[in-house]
Amino acid sequence: MSAEVPYGTLDLMVLKMLATMGPLHGYGIARRIEQAAAGALALNQGTIYPALLRLEQKGWIGSEWGTSDNNRRARFYAITRSGRRQLATEAALWARTVSIVNRLLEDGS
Amino acid sequence: MTRIRVLISRVFDLPFSRRRERRLAEEIREHLDLLTEQYADAGLPPDDARAAARRAFGGVDQVKEAHREQRGLPFVDTLGQDVRLAVRMMQRHRGFALTAVLVLGLGIGVNNMLFTILNAHTLRGLPIRQSHRVLFISSLDDRGADRGLSFADYADIRSAARRYREIAAFRSGPMIVAGDGHAAERLDGAFVTANAFDALGVQPVLGRGFAASDDRLGAAGVAILSHTAWVTRYGSEVAVLGRTMTVDDRPVVLIGILPDRSGFPGTAAVWLPLWQEPGLAAQRRDERTLQVFGRVADDARVEDAIAEVTGLAERLATQHPDTNLHTRARVVPINDRFLGRPTDTVWVAFMTVGFIVLLISCANVANLMLDRSLLRARELAIRASVGGSRLRLIRQLLVEGTAIAATGAGVGLLVAIGGIRVFRSAIPSDALPYWFDYSIDWRVLTALIGVSALTVLVFALLPAIQASRTDIVAVLRDGGRSRSFGRRRLWPSVFLGAQIALAVVLLAHFAVSLRVIPPSLPSDSIFDRTDIVTAGLALPAATYPSTTERSAFYDALLDRLRASTSITAAAIASTVPSSGGDVRVVAVEDRGGADDSVGRTVLAISVTPDYFRVLGLSLLQGRELEATDGRPGQENVVVNEVFVRDHFPGERAIGRRIALAAPEASKDATPRWTTIVGIAPAIRQGRPPVPEAIVYGPFRAGAPANGSVIVRGAVDTATVVAGLREAVQGLDASLPIFRARTLARVREDAVWNGRVSSRLITFLTFIAVFLSAIGLYAVTAHGVSQERQEIGIRVALGAGPRQIVGRVLGRLMLRTAGGFGAGVLCTALWDWMLPTGAATVRSTDLLSLVIVGAILLGILVLASIVPSRRASRVDPLVALRVE
Numbered sequence: 001m002s003a004e005v006p007y008g009t010l011d012l013m014v015l016k017m018l019a020t021m022g023p024l025h026g027y028g029i030a031r032r033i034e035q036a037a038a039g040a041l042a043l044n045q046g047t048i049y050p051a052l053l054r055l056e057q058k059g060w061i062g063s064e065w066g067t068s069d070n071n072r073r074a075r076f077y078a079i080t081r082s083g084r085r086q087l088a089t090e091a092a093l094w095a096r097t098v099s100i101v102n103r104l105l106e107d108g109s
Numbered sequence: 110m111t112r113i114r115v116l117i118s119r120v121f122d123l124p125f126s127r128r129r130e131r132r133l134a135e136e137i138r139e140h141l142d143l144l145t146e147q148y149a150d151a152g153l154p155p156d157d158a159r160a161a162a163r164r165a166f167g168g169v170d171q172v173k174e175a176h177r178e179q180r181g182l183p184f185v186d187t188l189g190q191d192v193r194l195a196v197r198m199m200q201r202h203r204g205f206a207l208t209a210v211l212v213l214g215l216g217i218g219v220n221n222m223l224f225t226i227l228n229a230h231t232l233r234g235l236p237i238r239q240s241h242r243v244l245f246i247s248s249l250d251d252r253g254a255d256r257g258l259s260f261a262d263y264a265d266i267r268s269a270a271r272r273y274r275e276i277a278a279f280r281s282g283p284m285i286v287a288g289d290g291h292a293a294e295r296l297d298g299a300f301v302t303a304n305a306f307d308a309l310g311v312q313p314v315l316g317r318g319f320a321a322s323d324d325r326l327g328a329a330g331v332a333i334l335s336h337t338a339w340v341t342r343y344g345s346e347v348a349v350l351g352r353t354m355t356v357d358d359r360p361v362v363l364i365g366i367l368p369d370r371s372g373f374p375g376t377a378a379v380w381l382p383l384w385q386e387p388g389l390a391a392q393r394r395d396e397r398t399l400q401v402f403g404r405v406a407d408d409a410r411v412e413d414a415i416a417e418v419t420g421l422a423e424r425l426a427t428q429h430p431d432t433n434l435h436t437r438a439r440v441v442p443i444n445d446r447f448l449g450r451p452t453d454t455v456w457v458a459f460m461t462v463g464f465i466v467l468l469i470s471c472a473n474v475a476n477l478m479l480d481r482s483l484l485r486a487r488e489l490a491i492r493a494s495v496g497g498s499r500l501r502l503i504r505q506l507l508v509e510g511t512a513i514a515a516t517g518a519g520v521g522l523l524v525a526i527g528g529i530r531v532f533r534s535a536i537p538s539d540a541l542p543y544w545f546d547y548s549i550d551w552r553v554l555t556a557l558i559g560v561s562a563l564t565v566l567v568f569a570l571l572p573a574i575q576a577s578r579t580d581i582v583a584v585l586r587d588g589g590r591s592r593s594f595g596r597r598r599l600w601p602s603v604f605l606g607a608q609i610a611l612a613v614v615l616l617a618h619f620a621v622s623l624r625v626i627p628p629s630l631p632s633d634s635i636f637d638r639t640d641i642v643t644a645g646l647a648l649p650a651a652t653y654p655s656t657t658e659r660s661a662f663y664d665a666l667l668d669r670l671r672a673s674t675s676i677t678a679a680a681i682a683s684t685v686p687s688s689g690g691d692v693r694v695v696a697v698e699d700r701g702g703a704d705d706s707v708g709r710t711v712l713a714i715s716v717t718p719d720y721f722r723v724l725g726l727s728l729l730q731g732r733e734l735e736a737t738d739g740r741p742g743q744e745n746v747v748v749n750e751v752f753v754r755d756h757f758p759g760e761r762a763i764g765r766r767i768a769l770a771a772p773e774a775s776k777d778a779t780p781r782w783t784t785i786v787g788i789a790p791a792i793r794q795g796r797p798p799v800p801e802a803i804v805y806g807p808f809r810a811g812a813p814a815n816g817s818v819i820v821r822g823a824v825d826t827a828t829v830v831a832g833l834r835e836a837v838q839g840l841d842a843s844l845p846i847f848r849a850r851t852l853a854r855v856r857e858d859a860v861w862n863g864r865v866s867s868r869l870i871t872f873l874t875f876i877a878v879f880l881s882a883i884g885l886y887a888v889t890a891h892g893v894s895q896e897r898q899e900i901g902i903r904v905a906l907g908a909g910p911r912q913i914v915g916r917v918l919g920r921l922m923l924r925t926a927g928g929f930g931a932g933v934l935c936t937a938l939w940d941w942m943l944p945t946g947a948a949t950v951r952s953t954d955l956l957s958l959v960i961v962g963a964i965l966l967g968i969l970v971l972a973s974i975v976p977s978r979r980a981s982r983v984d985p986l987v988a989l990r991v992e
Contacts (some may be wrong), residue, residue: 026136027143044167045140049133050175057118057179058111068139075136 010051012094015087018061018079025066025074026052052077060086119182126180133176137169187501191508198509199516205481206513208887209474212880213517213568216470217561218524219876223463224556225529229547231451234444236370236544238310239404242411245446246276246401246418251435254773256397260389262433263399266421272414276403277305278383281374283647283815285845288355291342293838293845295647298356298379300386306333308404311372315339316350316365323364324382326390330361331382336369338378356381358651358843374400375542387650395432402443415440447544458943465611466877467560468567472604472611473884475568478510479600480891482576489576502577510569511562518561525549525557535865537858575600605888606928612881613932613961614939617952619874620960622867630800632792635686635724636856642829643685643819644849646837650814659812662840667717669836670820675828678821680720681808685817686792686852687859690714690803693769696780697756711752711802712794713769715811721789723821731763731787738786739807747787752802762788769804793856818846826851878968885972889921893980901985910981917977925969933958 017032018024024032029052030045037043055061060083066076079087122129144162145155153161163169199206234240246266248256258266258278267276284298303324312318313333323331332354334342343349352363356379372380383389392398405414422438449456482489489502529547635641653659663681670679684690690712718735721728729750738745746767753762768780783806791800808816818837822829830849837846850858857864893900900913937953951957 025139027140030140031147045144045165046137046167046169046172047175049136049172050179053176053179057115059114059118068143072139072142073135074139075132 009094010047011055012087012090014048014051014055015060015079015083015090018077019084019087023066023076023078025068025076027074029077055083058086059083119180122180126177129180130173130177133173137166137172141166188508191505192512194505195509195512199512202481205477206516208883209477209513210516210520212470212473212477212883213513213564214520214524215876215880216467217514217517217521217557217564218528219873220463220467220560221521221525221553221557222528222532223459224560225525225547225549225553226532227451227456227460228550228552228556229545231449231453231456232552233448233544233546233550235447236546237443240444241442242405243308243443244403244405244411244414244418244440245443246403247439248397248422249437249439250397255439258399258401259394259397259432260392260399261394262397262422262425263401265425266401266418266438269421270403270414270417272406272409272417273403274406275304275308276401277302277308278399278401279305279373280383280386280399281377284356284379284381285358285647285649285843286338286342286354286356286379287358287843287845288360289352293843294342295645295845295847296338296378297374297376298381299374299377300383300389301380302383306367306372308402309371309373310404311367313365314368315347316363318365319380319382324384326384328382328384330356330359330385331364332356332361333365333367333380334363335367335372335378339366355843357649359385361385370543375544376539393432394429411442447542454943458939461939461943462615462873465614466873466880467564469608469611469877469880469884471564471567472608473880473887474513474564475572476601476604476884476888476891478506478569478572479575479604480887482506482572483895485576493577499577503573506573506576507565507569510565510573514561514565514569517564518557521561522549522557525553532865532869535861535868537861540858540861571600601888601891602924602927605884605924606931608881608884609925609928609965610931610935612877613929613965614935615874615877616961616964617932617936617957619870620957620964621952622870623960624956630791630793632724632726632790635726635792636853638725639826639851639853640822640829641723641725641819641852642822642826642833642849643817643852643855644830644833644846646681646816646818646844646846648814648844652841653814656812659814660809663717663808663812663816665840666818666836669839670818670833673832673836675822675824675832676820677823678719678723680717680723680819681816682716682720682819683714683808683813683816684794685819685855686724686794687856688817689795692772693804694772695756695802695804696768696770698766698768698782709755709802710772711769711804713804713806714794715806715808715813717808720805720819723819724792725821726790726792728787728789731785733787734805734807736809739810743807744781744783744810745786745807746783747789747805748785749789749791749800749803749805751791751800752804753788755802767804769806819852878964882968882972885921885925885969886976888924889917889973889976890979892920893917893976896980897983900980900983901987904983905985913981913983914977917980918973921969921973925965929962929965932961 013033014029017029021032026048030043030048034041034043056063060080061077062080063075063077065073068074141162144165145158148158148161149155237243246258248258250256263278270276279299279301281297281299283295285293285295287293303319303321306318322328339345350363353360354363361381405411418440419438422436426433426436493502533547648659648662653662667679667681670676692710693713695709695711716734718733721733734745734747737743748762757765762785765785766782767785768782770778789805793800794803795801818833820829820833833849834846837844903913933953940952
């Protein structure tokens with residue numbers, strides 16, 4: 001059974017994708033996330049569009065029109081410098097949160 | 110940080126929402142295409158691939174909605190909806206919207222017009238840099254009278270004060286400018302200390318200001334001209350600097366031109382250094398003729414600067430007890446000295462009137478809104494039933510109110526601009542100093558916006574709350590019929606009563622203004638005559654140093670005037686009718702005791718023989734002054750009938766002796782007795798509505814340097830004036846005549862203040878009454894249309910037109926009577942809070958109330974004619990079928 005996307009982690013995943021893969025369009029981002037999750041995640045692909053807008057409004061990603069692999073017009077998103085900083089902070093925060101939760105769970109068992 | 114960034118980005122996105130929407134749609138289409146391809150590649154047939162793509166993507170509409178929510182500002186979005194709704198409502202109900210906007214615009218406009226006047230007279234401040242740091246210094250003598258400073262006191266204070274950057278002094282008076290090839294001209298002028306312009310922060314636009322070296326005993330004569338004088342006299346010629354001219358027959362070099370609308374006092378056009386004032390050095394310490402002001406030093410506080418000068422004046426009182434023992438300093442901000450304060454009673458009353466008119470128009474519109482919300486009850490109920498929250502409904506109605514108020518504000522601005530234009534044109538051009546600026550500034554606009562916003566709360570909030578209380582079930586069941594809303598009939602009556610009460614306050618004061626119209630005098634006809642022409646004369650001391658020279662000039666002038674064919678009679682007077690006179694304390698011979706010591710004041714005017722003949726008046730008793738009067742042994746005077754009534758009631762006045770003395774003169778001085786030889790009719794000389802006591806003395810006795818020629822012309826005014834000028838300049842080419850005009854014009858210019866204010870009262874009362882009439886009409890008409898069915902039933906049961914009209918009128922009378930009573934209370938409250946000095950006529954006495962009641966009754970009948978006729982013609986069948 002595949003899990004729902006944990007609240008607030010979609011933004012982090014999108015940032016990470018853009019940081020490692022370079023500029024991508026919406027479909028590309030959704031597909032890479034699904035591939036990375038290897039079927040463990042139930043993602044409504046449409047939900048990444050509000051997430052992209054949110055990140056853009058915060059200034060962490062930018063977007064421009066470009067041409068996709070099959071020569072079609074597509075909107076490409078790229079991470080900005082402040083986006084990379086944000087990714088670093090959030091990744092560290094995520095790692096810390098996960099380790100705290102893990103430790104708690106281990107102690108309790 | 111990020112949060113602000115998001116907000117900014119959302120705000121900037123607002124205008125681009127349509128483009129954003131298109132972009133998102135394109136991205137989604139592309140995404141779905143790619144997903145479909147992906148599934149097709151995996152081997153699904155095209156239709157299944159498309160369905161699978163849609164499943165993987167999720168709900169397209171939900172994504173769009175989420176995107177939209179993320180993008181816009183929800184509050185602004187729904188507000189936008191409300192505004193669009195409001196505009197649509199105004200377009201659909203044009204009659205309602207137009208009435209509301211015009212009524213509100215009138216109220217806001219009148220309010221703003223009055224505020225513009227208040228602003229010009231109190232708030233704007235003098236056009237001086239940092240005017241709140243400039244103080245005006247005067248002295249108070251032992252009687253508490255406000256006097257200037259003597260040169261000695263000024264010099265002592267100036268050299269001792271540490272908390273001022275500059276302390277400057279000036280003395281103003283008329284000056285004759287000539288000797289430059291142009292016609293001699295009399296201008297208002299002032300002798301000023303060299304630092305005066307600096308203290309005010311005024312820089313000449315051309316040339317230079319006075320230097321300290323110009324303001325010394327024996328320095329070469331220099332002068333500065335006003336911008337206006339430069340334009341009118343020299344046609345803005347730049348080369349005029351350095352030219353020599355004469356001011357009061359002394360040569361001076363023109364060194365500078367001041368900027369337009371600057372300088373002081375208000376009407377001055379030429380300035381000379383103070384040391385050029387003749388006899389300055391010889392002035393005694395108790396000759397307090399200088400006006401003094403100072404700019405507080407940048408590092409000092411205003412209060413400390415005031416205290417410093419007050420202290421210095423106390424020191425002078427101990428150092429010079431013979432002259433300064435009882436003299437104290439009075440130091441006030443210069444704005445307070447030359448402008449009113451908004452807290453002065455007159456201005457409070459002024460703005461109260463403005464708000465009364467505004468409130469009347471608000472109450473009016475509130476009633477219109479209530480009507481509207483009754484008619485819209487069904488619409489509002491449906492909106493409420495499909496989930497419109499109560500707050501949302503109130504907001505919708507408030508937005509509608511705001512749309513009306515905003516449009517009303519626009520109309521109001523036009524009303525205010527038009528009103529100010531009319532107001533300005535009613536004031537003679539030279540009556541007010543240049544610093545009264547009635548243009549629209551940020552204060553006026555702020556007041557306009559603030560007041561308009563306030564009106565929304567007054568006229569729209571209560572109707573909105575009322576409407577939001579709509580009982581949905583009842584409305585939908587009854588089909589929006591009026592009977593369900595019986596309890597709401599209270600509010601229209603309250604608003605109507607408030608309008609009438611407020612209108613009564615204005616009407617009561619209008620009634621008083623009708624009643625205090627001064628009784629006319631038989632002599633008032635002289636102010637209607639256009640063949641009496643007067644012109645001012647001022648003989649410069651340099652050429653006419655003593656009575657001998659001046660008398661010789663006046664005699665020669667009168668001879669020439671009598672010889673002129675365009676003039677039938679001529680005289681010279683110190684002041685002409687309606688131009689005031691010198692205030693003197695009068696003593697009556699052989700009358701000691703209390704009456705004498707109190708010393709009543711009279712106006713003293715000196716006139717040449719023929720003065721009354723020129724005016725076309727004959728004496729009531731005795732004779733006019735003759736050429737021989739005023740010579741030693743012939744000290745005779747003429748008094749007017751008011752004087753006789755005041756001082757010799759029931760006695761024979763001719764042959765009695767009286768003495769006049771200046772108010773400031775010592776009481777121990779020997780009286781100069783003069784004998785009464787004639788009694789003149791009362792002529793309006795000053796401002797009071799009742800004529801004052803006047804003593805006419807022979808002009809020859811003092812032959813004052815300033816006088817007015819007054820002639821009876823045989824031809825048109827322009828020719829008479831030309832003849833006058835010719836006669837004067839035939840004797841002395843450098844002597845100008847000034848303010849040449851008919852006596853009718855003199856009167857008109859003198860009473861402009863009363864004329865303008867009474868017109869303003871009439872105008873404001875008219876507006877208030879007009880608005881109340883609209884309110885009365887609207888409420889009555891609405892009431893009749895609401896009661897059509899009831900009236901129909903009554904008619905069907907046999908009620909005649911008279912009963913129906915009586916019923917409509919009776920209800921209206923009841924409401925009006927309530928408003929009238931409240932209005933009388935408000936008027937009494939007003940009179941108690943803002944007492945006006947000489948109130949001989951009260952606004953709440955019986956006669957005033959009868960006048961107000963009569964006017965109100967007239968309006969009531971007018972406003973109810975149409976609705977009552979409509980009510981009396983209700984066809985019972987039609988009315989009942991409406992059910």
